[in-house]
Amino acid sequence: MNRKMLKKNGKKHFKAHYWICVVACLLASLFGIEFVGSTDIVKAFTSDTSQTDITSVSPFVANTYSLIDNFMGEDKEKIKESATKLMDDEKNKDVTYGGLELGRKDGVLAHVVNMVSSGSMILTILVAIKNVAESSYFLAAILVVISLLLIILIWAIIFNTFSVAYRRIFMESRVYEKMPFQRFLFIYRDRKLFKIALTVGLKEVFQFLWNLTIVGGFIKRYSYALVPYIVAENKDISPLKAITLSRKMMKGHKWELFVLDISFIGWYILDFLTLGLLGIFFLNPYKESVVCEYYVNRREKCKSENLANIDLLNDTYLYEKASNEIIRNSYKDIIELMDTPEPVIHKRNKFLTFVANVFGVIPTYNQTEKEYTEFTERKIKIANFKDVINGYTYPTRLYPLGEKVRKPRFEHLHYMRRYSVTSLIMMFFIFCFMGWFWEVIFHFIEKGEFVNRGVMHGPWLPIYGSGCVMILVLLNKLRKNPIIEFISAVVLCGIVEYFTSVFLEYQYGKLWWDYSGYFLNINGRVCAEGLLVFGVGGIIVVYIVAPLLDNLLRKIPFKISITICVVLVLAFTADRIYSSKVPNSGKGVTDYSREIKLKPKSTKTSYNPTCNVTDLDSYIISKSAKL
Template sequence: MINRKELKKRAKKVLKIHYGFLIIACMISGILANEFSDTFTLLSAENEIGVQEDSNAVLPSQLTASQVLKDIVEDNLEEGAKTAETIEKKEISESHDPVLGRTRGVLASVINSVSSGSIFVSIAAAINSMVGSESIAVLIMILGGLFLLFLAWFYIQNVFCVILRRIFLEARIYEKVPFERYMFLSHVKKWTKASFTMFVTSMYQTLWMFTIVGFVIKHYSYLMVPYIVAENPDIGANQAITLSRKMMNGHKWECFKISLTFLGWTLLSSMTFGLSAIFFSNPYKMCTYAELYAVLRKEAKLKNIKDADRMNDVYLFELPNKEELEKAYPEYKDRYVQEPELQGFAGFFANWFGILFKEGKKEKEYQEKMRLYQRYRAVSDVLDAKQYPKRLFSIAEEQKRTLVTGLDPLRNYTIWSLILMFFIFSGIGWLWEVSLHLITDGVFVNRGAMHGPWLPIYGSGGLLILILLKKFRSKPLLNFLCILIVCGILEYSTSYIMEMNTGLKWWDYSGYFLNLNGRICAEGLMVFGIGGMGFIYILAPVFDNLIRKIKPAVTKIVCIFLLIVFSIDMVYSHFYPNTGEGITDYEK
């Protein structure tokens, strides 16, 4: 007999500990998969009511693009191209918000091609040129589109229920569930196998739909399949389905009664346009069913049900002890590694900004101790039994690639290394912009306000994200978001100050999609974000390794020489800035 009150009591306790994280998990599931889609349907229905009330509302882009698709399907490719062109011109002309520019940039081109349907015309035309028949081209395009949709469903929607259940099962026992657990199927190289198991389950459920009573019964019979796969993704499809059926024998009616207890929450969700479901009942249900799986799993093992031994992830249901963790992580047997510190002024800059003003014996010892501390910190929650121990998983998880970790991106940098990297990346930025202009316009232009072969905004941007975001280097996703913010502030303020001082615009993103006063745009920030990640985790450590091979005296002489030349250029450019065609002629 299942104690519903006890299940819900434990579920509320788990939800309280991981409230925000589990809400986000359910929201991601609602976006990527079919679960909780009714919640978002209610929200979209509320939106549609608002749209219908606006008599001047523009038709959805999907509806306009569908007309292009209709022309293509009717073997009228030329008409489809004209329709797409008309739609694109109309949308651009009606786009009066300067922030949502649609006339320049790659992002704007992509949005225009999708919203107008011209992307479908381009694909159909490309296929037509290869096969020489519009009818066959359309057929290939339709079949290709269906195949891509199937792949998206098979590898994302179909299997995300397994990932979601893994998240909730780990949340039952552990205080922390890292974001990387969304990729646990990939880490154990069982994504395709888990997808196939869920695909077979879906096929069985679809066939049972033709017998109404059977469909309802089988819904509960197969209820435990995603939980079983979440625990052991290596299990066979039929094994998981059969095991779920046996676990649910005698419990289907009880599960039905559990689902009835959430009926009130379903009604409340309807009245609140899905908000109550998003912020409480969705994760609450998932926590309850995770507790139910734990109860049925325990019972199956006690009854020695066939294949119950395949549910073999012990540490998904109990915390490991100290001895087990030390055996799995022998290199961290001496667990309590203290964070090293340099004292005084030098210590402040080293600890917070990763800057070393010199590199003597004391600094080298500090660097080595910091590397050890960072490695320990990465698994400290595991060693304290606050996070699931991946090394104790029944399937060996793939170790992280050693390229980035071998480069030691968490290191500190000497002041001389930072100066040289400023000039290296200022030069790379100059080469990048000169090359772009050379490719697009066919002429060489010395880009930038200064006369030398450098663009300081690239070098200073690189150093800023390297220094200011030192504490975030161990968290790549958060670091990426911080890079976008820092680069956005730097680019916007630089543009503003230079324009105020000279009255000239040195760059203008007007017409780009998601731009702010033409000073920054989403497309540019994404490039800076990706480039910044590459700089922090790969390029900066590589260049630092090369710089360290140069004799310190030579490094200092080169840095001083470059600083002198740069200062002369800066003073000269203040009075005689580099202007002209391809640099400041944006008014044209």
């Protein structure tokens, strides 16, 4: 093995696909799959360095040893107290950089970060087990078991399997010039997802058991290191065969991978000095590319040595391009479609054409738009396979297991479409209601009480409807690039939420939401958790929900859809006028403890100079007062 050559090839392939590699590693870090050390710098600045026992190095390892005694000898109340204390210690580790807060007190993200970093997750699971064992209420025991299994299932399927998905990205990027965002969905295209989750989960169980021996855990880390790559090449391989194959491939070579790891020590020091930024934007994807090269190197050697079960790694075109003849035979139907003449589209006036092209908005869905839809569907279908036919992307039809063709009912679920005014109006109210329903249900689950969320009194939250429609209209030209679409959706929704918070606080002198204490929040108005939800939700809306809704709304006769829109707009306007004078408020709606930074609209001054208001807030408030 030539480490210098591995690093040279790894750097070359990583630079050729820089952004998708960075995003892949960043997602892996956020999911807690790999590169979690990128956020260790924050813990280093917030932890108590006076401690010298094992908890100051790894609370998770320390708690793993201590929980056994607690579980066997103590009651569940002591376990609960231990878990609560660990969580409280983590919650107090808030760090603020200007207006940006690395909050650890509230929110799902903060809760997950605290549970994982403190090791209280295992204690919580043990409490659940104790509850089942001791509960005299059968229904309560069933609910505890179901909830626990659901959490484990979601984690195993959504998060853990990503360790295979992002490795596939790096493996394909070695050979092919283009890497579509859709390749992240490689493991979700057939019914092998549960087998992948079982393989990754079983590997982690084995690793955990070996970790209890300390030395064995260090050795087995390298013994099992190739499992994700093996599964990324053959997602139908059985869990035990994948683990055994990795162990055999690494027999006598674990030291190589260890030395390759420590050869990055200089980069680790620079990563520390740059507060983890170097890791996010260079080191993590660079190292992953090098390790991917190592896997390819070991695979070739094992092939030449005819290692047992090495024939299970048979994805030929993951390492070399297919010939033109093989490609043309596999994609014959697409080539024939490319050779057929393009359909004719009737033209409309210049202004309507401009609005349709820039914002994707049309007056109504008529014959001209039907022609455009058919033309767009044909164009997208050709574009999806053009790069494959030219050899720029991986030929999915040549995958040994075969990737299933999309079902007919999704054939017309294309996102590069234009929406009629009536469709947008009705979708606005649908998303308003969905947002309202989401917040009401979430509050009910969290607090156990029904509360009508939002400023208005009706079953709608305009911020959700406005955000979704704005993403569809203002980001229309960005739909061809899902990554840019996602980033833009996060930024757009962040701006809308921040300014809406400022406006409501200025208008009414009350808070309808407060993210103080949430992980990565800005002045309590927006937070990373909410923006990620908005970003992911925006992607789902653009590529799945909106096209599906539009297909259904197009079936409604025009006169009926106009009537529905008029009724909804009148009801919404009446509610808005009434709510501007008597806003919906009270317990569960506006009862937030954070100090109000702005005085009500009736006061002469727009803000209180004695309060701790940031420069950005002051600027916004002063501009609002002038307006």
